[in-house]
Amino acid sequence: MSALLELREVHTYYGQIHALKGISLEVNQGEIVTLIGSNGAGKSTTLRTISGILHPRRGEVLLQGKPMTNIPPHKVVEAGIGHVPEGRGVFPRLTVLENLEMGAYLLRDKHEIARRMENVFTLFPRLRERVRQPGGTLSGGEQQMLAIGRALMQQPRIMLLDEPSMGLAPLLVEEIFNIIRRLNQEQGTTILLVEQNAQAALQVANRAYVLETGRISISGTADELLHDSRIIEAYLGL
Amino acid sequence: MNLPRTNALEAVLRPLGQLLLFVTGSSVAVSLVVIAAAYLLRGTRTDMDLVQITYVLLPQVLIDGITLGFVYATIALGYTMVYGVLEFINFAHGEIFMFGAFAGVEILIFMRLRGMLTDIGDITALAYVVLAVLTGMVVSGLLAVSVERVAYRPLRGSPRLIPLISAIGVSFFLQDTMRFLQSSINGDFYRSFPTFGPFTQRFTLFTVDLDGRALDVAIQYKAIIMIVVALMMLVGLNYLVNATKVGKAIRAVAQDQRTAGLMGINVNAIIAITFLVGGALGGAAGALFAFRFTRVDPFVGFLPGLKAFTAAVLGGIGNITGAMLGGIVLGLLESFAASYLSIFTRGAFGAEYKDIFAFAILIAILIFKPSGLLGQTVGQKA
Numbered sequence: 001m002s003a004l005l006e007l008r009e010v011h012t013y014y015g016q017i018h019a020l021k022g023i024s025l026e027v028n029q030g031e032i033v034t035l036i037g038s039n040g041a042g043k044s045t046t047l048r049t050i051s052g053i054l055h056p057r058r059g060e061v062l063l064q065g066k067p068m069t070n071i072p073p074h075k076v077v078e079a080g081i082g083h084v085p086e087g088r089g090v091f092p093r094l095t096v097l098e099n100l101e102m103g104a105y106l107l108r109d110k111h112e113i114a115r116r117m118e119n120v121f122t123l124f125p126r127l128r129e130r131v132r133q134p135g136g137t138l139s140g141g142e143q144q145m146l147a148i149g150r151a152l153m154q155q156p157r158i159m160l161l162d163e164p165s166m167g168l169a170p171l172l173v174e175e176i177f178n179i180i181r182r183l184n185q186e187q188g189t190t191i192l193l194v195e196q197n198a199q200a201a202l203q204v205a206n207r208a209y210v211l212e213t214g215r216i217s218i219s220g221t222a223d224e225l226l227h228d229s230r231i232i233e234a235y236l237g238l
Numbered sequence: 239m240n241l242p243r244t245n246a247l248e249a250v251l252r253p254l255g256q257l258l259l260f261v262t263g264s265s266v267a268v269s270l271v272v273i274a275a276a277y278l279l280r281g282t283r284t285d286m287d288l289v290q291i292t293y294v295l296l297p298q299v300l301i302d303g304i305t306l307g308f309v310y311a312t313i314a315l316g317y318t319m320v321y322g323v324l325e326f327i328n329f330a331h332g333e334i335f336m337f338g339a340f341a342g343v344e345i346l347i348f349m350r351l352r353g354m355l356t357d358i359g360d361i362t363a364l365a366y367v368v369l370a371v372l373t374g375m376v377v378s379g380l381l382a383v384s385v386e387r388v389a390y391r392p393l394r395g396s397p398r399l400i401p402l403i404s405a406i407g408v409s410f411f412l413q414d415t416m417r418f419l420q421s422s423i424n425g426d427f428y429r430s431f432p433t434f435g436p437f438t439q440r441f442t443l444f445t446v447d448l449d450g451r452a453l454d455v456a457i458q459y460k461a462i463i464m465i466v467v468a469l470m471m472l473v474g475l476n477y478l479v480n481a482t483k484v485g486k487a488i489r490a491v492a493q494d495q496r497t498a499g500l501m502g503i504n505v506n507a508i509i510a511i512t513f514l515v516g517g518a519l520g521g522a523a524g525a526l527f528a529f530r531f532t533r534v535d536p537f538v539g540f541l542p543g544l545k546a547f548t549a550a551v552l553g554g555i556g557n558i559t560g561a562m563l564g565g566i567v568l569g570l571l572e573s574f575a576a577s578y579l580s581i582f583t584r585g586a587f588g589a590e591y592k593d594i595f596a597f598a599i600l601i602a603i604l605i606f607k608p609s610g611l612l613g614q615t616v617g618q619k620a
Binding site for chain 2: 051052053072073074077078082083085089091092093094098101102103105106150154
């Protein structure tokens with residue numbers, strides 16, 4: 001079975017800085033795969049390379065075997081990769097409604113847009129109460145819901161989530177991870193999750209990769225990694 | 239389920255209301271200042287009654303100021319749109335305006351050579367003015383897009399000063415290109431807007447009684463046409479930015495370019511559309527300018543361009559509502575200065591000093607309130 005998303009020996013640079021040094025990974029249909037690692041390991045860089053914000057100097061990004069390398073972000077979105085960026089990327093001065101409409105930018109069918117929006121509101125009832133409010137006035141948790149909801153408007157084949165728990169209170173973190181689980185189980189969304197909160201990420205994921213200074217050091221099922229002494233020592237802090 | 243939509247009617251009525259507020263507000267403010275000055279300086283002149291003269295001139299000065307203000311506002315929107323999206327000041331915008339002015343004049347001259355401007359009805363004449371404006375819009379819009387593609391896009395991501403220098407270069411290039419074209423084809427580098435139609439006729443608003451003499455307060459058809467056309471541009475732009483999908487995409491790109499790309503928005507295309515719209519507004523203003531002042535030359539865009547830039551800064555660069563406010567304030571100030579300065583100073587300062595006001599405002603705003611009267615950016619709903 002060929003993977004839904006595959007990275008083959010990807011090398012990405014920021015100018016002279018060699019940020020990704022040959023990353024290979026796979027995400028299969030219906031999985032939650034998490035990419036954990038410390039600050040500056042290259043997690044966000046990996047996601048940005050997948051979504052076309054950055055272009056790899058060597059290596060390939062494949063979506064169902066089709067190369068995604070060197071095409072601009074808006075074409076990557078069209079191909080079915082949704083990216084919820086680090087820091088959420090909510091448009092602060094567009095209303096919640098307009099933010100969601102931007103998620104459906106490529107879609108013309110008004111009924112389909114309305115149907116997807118209804119789906120988002122069912123998942124995040126709080127967004128419905130705030131449709132008229134500018135995105136920038138929402139709380140951090142609400143903004144994260146909006147960013148995820150906006151990506152759902154694209155009905156992506158795979159959703160890239162970049163540190164969705166960042167800067168949120170513990171209760172909200174739990175809520176966000178519940179949402180990720182629901183997205184996967186109820187909506188059948190395939191997810192590639194980048195997290196610093198390794199514990200929570202490993203609990204929600206099927207498989208995991210550990211990224212260290214631009215290289216994948218450990219990979220396996222989430223269960224294996226949760227019990228791996230190296231992981232426990234370095235990332236779980238138990 | 240019933241989702242709150244951006245109401246089309248609201249998107250039209252709102253800018254109209256704002257404009258009405260700006261026009262009446264700044265008219266009243268400037269008038270009061272001038273009237274107060276007239277009372278204060280009354281004693282300085284024995285040859286005439288300053289207060290009376292002030293009142294007599296006032297309506298005409300207001301009409302002229304508002305007309306000019308709408309033109310400045312239309313040009314200022316071009317600066318502000320581009321700044322909102324790229325945080326870059328397109329200093330070639332004045333030359334894009336100049337190309338629009340020439341385009342409007344050239345198409346009418348072309349039609350006059352074919353005898354199309356003689357013996358025509360009022361409606362046809364009006365249609366031809368509209369045609370000139372549309373031609374200006376098309377030429378300037380396309381020119382702005384080409385300039386962006388050739389001179390700005392390759393420099394995106396370089397330090398901010400670089401595209402600015404490029405813009406100044408483009409500005410000289412366009413001036414000289416037009417001078418070259420005009421002098422090699424026509425032998426002279428200025429052109430005149432053909433005279434036709436009833437536009438210089440005046441429409442009497444009311445008559446004032448001045449010591450037994452009846453004095454008409456009148457408005458030229460020209461001014462009415464200019465105000466109406468400019469109004470349509472301003473309202474149209476507000477509609478585009480606030481109520482259409484493209485407009486929302488423009489605002490999204492202005493707020494967060496990278497995330498806009500992740501929404502499937504083609505950021506380069508949206509930036510090109512921003513230049514197209516801003517350029518088209520500049521071209522419309524150029525054609526209106528030619529309609530009003532008749533003579534156009536390759537350097538005609540320089541001063542209006544700088545003043546419209548001042549207007550944009552005054553209102554808060556990047557802010558669409560602010561550009562409209564700034565344009566109207568500036569137009570009124572200039573018109574008032576041109577009329578009252580020499581009367582109040584006993585001729586020491588003539589109308590030729592009117593430009594001092596625009597640039598004194600620019601400096602004052604940059605020192606005391608760099609974010610402008612209204613602040614904020616294109617990303618903001620206007």
